[in-house]
Each structure stands twice: as structure tokens, then as C-alpha cells.
Amino acid sequence: MTDTLQIDIHPIEKSRIDTIDFDNLIFGRSFSDHMLSVDYQNGEWQTPQIIPFGDITFSPAMMSLHYGQAIFEGMKAYKSESGEILVFRPEENWKRLNKSAERMCMPAVTEEIFMEGLSELLRLDSAWIPAKEGCSMYIRPFMFSTDGYVGVSPSKGYKFMIFTCPVGAYYTKPIRVRVETKYIRAAHGGVGFSKNAGNYGASLYPTKLATDAGYDQIIWTDASEHQYVEEAGTMNLLFVIDGKLVTAPTGDTILDGVTRKSVIQVARDFGMEVEERQLSIKELTEGITSGRVQEAFGAGTAAVIAPIATIGFDGVDYELPAQSANSFSRRVFTEIDNIKTGKIADTRGWVMTI
Numbered sequence: 225m226t227d228t229l230q231i232d233i234h235p236i237e238k239s240r241i242d243t244i245d246f247d248n249l250i251f252g253r254s255f256s257d258h259m260l261s262v263d264y265q266n267g268e269w270q271t272p273q274i275i276p277f278g279d280i281t282f283s284p285a286m287m288s289l290h291y292g293q294a295i296f297e298g299m300k301a302y303k304s305e306s307g308e309i310l311v312f313r314p315e316e317n318w319k320r321l322n323k324s325a326e327r328m329c330m331p332a333v334t335e336e337i338f339m340e341g342l343s344e345l346l347r348l349d350s351a352w353i354p355a356k357e358g359c360s361m362y363i364r365p366f367m368f369s370t371d372g373y374v375g376v377s378p379s380k381g382y383k384f385m386i387f388t389c390p391v392g393a394y395y396t397k398p399i400r401v402r403v404e405t406k407y408i409r410a411a412h413g414g415v416g417f418s419k420n421a422g423n424y425g426a427s428l429y430p431t432k433l434a435t436d437a438g439y440d441q442i443i444w445t446d447a448s449e450h451q452y453v454e455e456a457g458t459m460n461l462l463f464v465i466d467g468k469l470v471t472a473p474t475g476d477t478i479l480d481g482v483t484r485k486s487v488i489q490v491a492r493d494f495g496m497e498v499e500e501r502q503l504s505i506k507e508l509t510e511g512i513t514s515g516r517v518q519e520a521f522g523a524g525t526a527a528v529i530a531p532i533a534t535i536g537f538d539g540v541d542y543e544l545p546a547q548s549a550n551s552f553s554r555r556v557f558t559e560i561d562n563i564k565t566g567k568i569a570d571t572r573g574w575v576m577t578i
């Protein structure tokens with residue numbers, strides 16, 4: 225990519241990198257030296273700034289705090305063995321950010337600002353990208369309304385930002401999930417397909433009830449009948465049933481995950497049959513009992529692939545078989561990880577090299 229966009233860069237005076245213990249990274253707690261910040265004013269994006277990571281000031285009346293115009297993305301960058309910076313499918317995140325923006329009455333971010341801002345930021349903080357196995361640079365692009373105004377309406381001003389976090393593994397062992405049949409994440413006509421902050425605020429309470437009961441996450445079911453599985457917390461949910469990959473179709477209630485679509489593509493390339501269809505709790509629990517359901521796992525950028533050990537429903541814990549070296553979830557993880565880190569050829573055009 226040729227860099228044509230003007231970006232004002234204000235580098236830090238002294239890097240904080242020495243204060244980070246790269247052998248014990250806790251997910252989402254360490255932030256790299258710089259961040260990208262771009263203001264939207266008078267109907268257009270202003271010159272992007274790269275500035276030291278740090279606090280920002282705002283009006284107590286800032287509209288995003290009151291009326292929820294706040295959206296985000298999550299993606300990852302890796303260091304290849306030869307030291308190149310590799311970003312996994314960032315155009316997908318850029319497109320999805322703009323889908324979320326449209327639903328929330330926010331301006332679209334240009335591809336130039338997103339990609340060149342990201343590239344420049346990663347170049348500047350490239351020393352922060354962990355090269356260690358299982359580690360990566362988590363990238364958090366986000367946008368929020370900035371006007372100080374009391375009144376429910378779209379803001380005129382916005383800020384688009386990106387910061388980055390060196391991270392280790394999100395989950396370290398197979399997870400326990402509980403089927404949620406009272407609270408909902410998304411209904412038809414709502415904002416479930418959009419990565420807007422309010423969705424996550426609404427998920428905290430039911431998730432807390434599940435974690436208090438000894439589970440790691442919840443499985444969301446459809447809002448009208450609570451019969452069909454939708455997602456696992458902030459991951460898409462996939463199953464291997466009778467040797468086929470089964471996952472709910474994305475629509476307005478399910479987030480169109482980049483990891484999910486990558487897993488589906490790899491499954492097809494492995495010669496596996498893929499069914500995007502509704503899966504009822506009944507079929508799931510009966511299938512686990514009879515052994516037809518061979519695998520269950522969550523898929524999302526943060527955890528990548530999170531194998532599920534236990535699914536709790538109606539007071540019963542249904543136990544999935546342990547993952548083996550031959551499990552699809554293990555093989556697909558390895559394939560995607562090898563592409564992301566440049567260990568095998570990127571035949572699908574998924575990696576942006578900076």
C-alpha cells in the first residue's frame with residue numbers, strides 16, 4: 225500500500241516498554257506507547273494524529289456517555305519469524321466498523337484513515353508486538369460521539385481512535401458455558417449485528433449470574449423462543465455434529481465474526497461439509513448425550529478458538545469429549561494460526577503485511 229494520507233505524529237519522549245513483563249501478559253491490561261486519534265468535525269474527518277497513549281478530556285455532557293453512540297472493533301497483528309508485521313483480515317474489520325456506524329447514525333471511516341492510521345501506528349510501536357508463540361498484538365479501533373449536548377439525537381462530532389495491547393492467551397483451558405433462557409442479547413430489528421458498546425453493557429448481568437454459578441460464559445439463545453443457540457458471550461458458536469461443521473446463520477441478531485467466517489472457509493478447504501442453520505437446544509443436548517455432537521467451540525478474535533468442555537442447561541451439565549490432536553477445533557486453530565503468523569503461505573489473501 226502506498227502511503228498518501230497525511231498523519232501528524234507526536235512520538236513519546238521515552239518508551240514505557242521496559243515496564244512490561246512480556247512473559248506474563250494479562251489480556252487487555254498493557255497498552256503500547258502510541259494511539260491514533262482522528263476527529264470528525266464539520267462533516268469531515270480531520271488530520272489523523274498519532275500521539276502518546278494516555279488520558280483524554282471530554283465534557284461531562286459528551287453524548288456517547290448518555291446516549292450510547294459508541295462502537296468498536298477487535299483484531300490482531302503478529303510478528304513473522306523474519307520480523308514482518310502481519311495483520312489478519314483488517315478490511316473485514318473496517319467494513320464491519322462502518323456497518324456498525326451506519327446503524328448507530330455515525331459517520332463512515334475511510335479505508336485510507338483506517339488502514340494507513342493502523343499501519344503507521346503498528347510501525348511506530350512494532351517493538352511491542354510480541355513474537356512469542358501464543359502472543360499477539362490486540363488492536364482496538366473504536367469510535368464515539370463527542371458533542372457536549374443533552375438531547376437524544378445523533379452527535380455532530382465524533383472521534384475515531386485505535387490503541388493496541390500486547391496480549392497472551394485469552395482462555396487457557398476448555399470453557400464451561402451455560403445456556404441462557406431468560407435474558408437476551410439481540411432481537412430482530414435490534415443492534416445485535418453491530419459491535420456497539422451497549423450490547424456488552426447489557427450482557428454483563430446475565431454473564432455475572434452464570435459466572436457466579438461456576439461457568440465461564442453464556443450461550444445466547446434466540447429472543448423470541450429461547451430455543452435456538454446464537455452465540456457464546458462475545459464469540460460465535462460452532463459445533464461438529466456427525467462430522468459436519470454446524471453454526472447459526474448470521475443475520476441481524478448474530479455478529480458476523482471474522483474468525484467464524486475464516487473457520488468456515490478452512491473447514492470447506494479441509495473438505496468438510498458446513499451447515500449454516502438453526503440448531504435447537506434440544507438437538508444440542510440430545511446430540512451431546514448420544515455422541516453425535518463431537519465438538520463445540522467459540523470463535524472470536526480475542527480467544528481465537530475456545531473449546532467448550534461443558535454446556536449447562538436446565539440444571540444439567542452436558543460434557544463434551546476432550547479435545548484431541550485430531551479434533552477439528554485444534555486443526556483449524558493451527559491452520560489459522562500458521563496463516564496469521566506467516567508460517568504457511570497465505571493462499572486466501574487474508575494477511576496484510578506492513
Ligand SMILES: *Cc1c(COP(=O)(O)O)cnc(C)c1O
Nearest residue numbers: 458459460479481482483524525
Ligand atoms: C466481536 C464479536 C464476535 C467475534 O467476532 P470476530 O470478528 O471473530 O472477532 C462474536 N460475537 C460477538 C457478540 C462479538 O462482539
